[in-house]
Amino acid sequence: MSGDLNAGYVGALLEQYLENPEAVDPAWRTVFEEAEDGV
Numbered sequence: 001m002s003g004d005l006n007a008g009y010v011g012a013l014l015e016q017y018l019e020n021p022e023a024v025d026p027a028w029r030t031v032f033e034e035a036e037d038g039v
Helices: 003-018 026-035
Strands: none
Touching: 003 026
16 A cells, blocks of 8 residues: 555656656656656
């Protein structure tokens, strides 16, 4: 169950990041940027 909550949390952060990358914590921004780069 906690995995579902975490997935929802990360999904919400990703939506925020896609709308405005500056709106998310810099650590999460790095995670999403690296994912975009295929790292």
